[in-house]
Amino acid sequence: MQTMNKIIVNNEFDKIVKNYFKKTDNQKLKKCMDLFKKLRYPNQSLIIRPPPAKPPADMMDDFTMNGKMPITKYLYINEAYSDSNSDNKTAITETILKKFNDQLKKVREKQPLNYGDKVLNEMMHSYADKIKDKLVVVIGTQVPWIEAISYEIGASFITTLDYNRKRYILSNIKWVHVNDFLEEQIENKRIEQFDIAASFSSIEHTGLGRYGDPLSPYGDVDAVKQVHCILKPGGLFFLSLPASHDGSSRIEYNAHRIYGKARLDLLFKDWKLLETKRDSSGIHSIFVLQKL
Numbered sequence: 001m002q003t004m005n006k007i008i009v010n011n012e013f014d015k016i017v018k019n020y021f022k023k024t025d026n027q028k029l030k031k032c033m034d035l036f037k038k039l040r041y042p043n044q045s046l047i048i049r050p051p052p053a054k055p056p057a058d059m060m061d062d063f064t065m066n067g068k069m070p071i072t073k074y075l076y077i078n079e080a081y082s083d084s085n086s087d088n089k090t091a092i093t094e095t096i097l098k099k100f101n102d103q104l105k106k107v108r109e110k111q112p113l114n115y116g117d118k119v120l121n122e123m124m125h126s127y128a129d130k131i132k133d134k135l136v137v138v139i140g141t142q143v144p145w146i147e148a149i150s151y152e153i154g155a156s157f158i159t160t161l162d163y164n165r166k167r168y169i170l171s172n173i174k175w176v177h178v179n180d181f182l183e184e185q186i187e188n189k190r191i192e193q194f195d196i197a198a199s200f201s202s203i204e205h206t207g208l209g210r211y212g213d214p215l216s217p218y219g220d221v222d223a224v225k226q227v228h229c230i231l232k233p234g235g236l237f238f239l240s241l242p243a244s245h246d247g248s249s250r251i252e253y254n255a256h257r258i259y260g261k262a263r264l265d266l267l268f269k270d271w272k273l274l275e276t277k278r279d280s281s282g283i284h285s286i287f288v289l290q291k292l
Contacts, residue, residue, distance in 0.1 A: 028191070029189060029191060031229075032185075032191045032229035033185075033186060033189065035222065035225055035226060035229060036182050036185050036186050036226070036229070037186060038222070039178075039182055039222060039226065040179055040182035040183060040186065042214040042216075043214065046214040046215045046216065047212070047213075047214045047215075048209060048215065049080050049212055050078045050080065051078055051080065051208070051209030051210060051212070051215075051254055052209065052215075052254075053074065053076045053253075053254070054074065054253065055071075055215070055253065056215070059215065059217055062217035063217040063251065063253075065249070065262060065263070068249060068262040068263075069249040069251060069257070069262060069263055070250055070251070071250070071251045071252075071253045072250045072251070072252065073252040073253075074252070074253050075252045075253065075254070075255040075256075076253075076254055076255075077210050077254060077255050079210055079211050079212075080209075080210075080211055080212030097169050097170075099143075099144070100144050100147070100148060100168070100170065103143065103144055103145045103147075103148035104148045104151065104152060106145075106148070107121055107145075107148045107149050107152045108152060110122075112280065113145040113148075113149075114145040114200070115200070115201060115279065115280075115281060115284070116280055116281055117200070117279045117280045117281065117284075118280050119277055119278070119279045119280055119286060120146070120149065120198075120200060120238065120240065120279065120286055121149050123238065123275070123277060123288065124146075124149050124150070124153060124198070124238060125149075125153060127236060127288070128154075130195070130196065130236055131150060131153045131154070131155055131195075131196050132153055132154040132155070133154060133155070133156045134155055134156060134195035134196055135155070135156060135157050135159075135193065135194045135195050135196070136150045136157070136158045136194065136195070136196045136197070136198065137158075137159045137160075137161060137194040137196070137197045137198075137227075137230060138150070138158065138159070138160045138197075138198050138199070139161050139197060139198070139199035139202055139203065139223070139227060140161065140162050140163075140199055140202025140203065140205075141160060141162060142162075144168075144173075146198045146200060146238075147160060147173055150196070150198070151172075151173065155172075155196070156172065157172045157173075157174070158172060158173045158174070159173075159174050159175075159176055159194070160173070160174070160175045160176065161176055161177075161178050161181055162175065162177070162178065163177065163178055163179075163211055163212065163213065164177065165177050185230070191229050191230060192229070192230065192231065192232045192233065193230060194230050194231050194232065194235060195232055195235050195236075196231075196236050196237075196238075197227045197230070197231055197235065197236070197237045197238070197239075198237070198238040198239075199227070199237075199239055199240065200238075200240040200284070200286075201240055201241070201242065201256075201284060203220050203223045203224065203239070203241065204220060204241050204242055204256045204257040204258075204259070205255075205256055205257075206219035206220045206222070206223045207219015207220060207222075208251075208253065208254040208255070208256070208257075210254045210255065210256075218266075220257060220263075220267065221266050221267060224237075224239070224267045224271075228270055228271070228291055231291045232291070233291060234290060234291060235290070235291045236274075236288060236289070236291075237271070237287075237288075237289040237290075237291070238286065238287075238288055239267075239286070239287045239288075240279060240284045240285065240286045240287070241257075241259045241284060241285060241287070242256055242257070242258045242259065242283055242284055243258065243259045243260070243283075243284060243285035244258050244259065244260045246260070247260045247261050248262075249261070249262045249263040249264075259285070268287075268289065270291070270292050271289040271290065271291060271292060272289065272290040272291075272292055273287060273288075273289055274288040274289065274290055275287070275288040276288075
């Protein structure tokens, strides 16, 4: 009789645990889908081209975190891509194989890569066992140097997300427009498909309008949340951002954000920080984050 009661209790406990994880998974999926929809279908009034030289007055407090991330300089840049709205899906530029091979040669010879950096190559190779035969996503790039590092280490497939369209002549590398990617994620209710993510000097621009993206005071925070949604549990994120040397956070509008403790605390929510190093220039910090 005691054995039967024990079995019943165990079965009920198993059911409770399964229901809990099912509910948690459903909540996670909904949260990510809501984020994807927000990013793919933003308020059109926030897409301003050419981008404004200053933030709208009613968004200033949010942009500056009520003074915790002040605008210390106005450094205006307009680099809005012509197909940023994702309407023209026929605009595809072939990536010349020689350009990729040039990057690959630099990776193998440990030469300076984009931004004159050698540190990211070293750091990613130190995690080679986590990258080899895995799915890698690169967030925002114009030169395929992170793709070359991942390729050399032996990643099984590499996906690049950016606000323009290019095509690689390599079977295991694919370039995808951010909006096309979001549409596919929403349609298929897909999350957590990548093992590794990497982004170098990209996310700090998000939401400032420089590249034709919607104005969003927390665009960088949403971008990191998006990476969290598409990484598998325990996945690694190599994230490089301009970082202050005194721990302060600030904006040089609309060029970029410069990160210190106040803003990094927001970005790193739901992540475990494994390692930090300065890049070769000393301008950027490279963070290795693990999804919790």
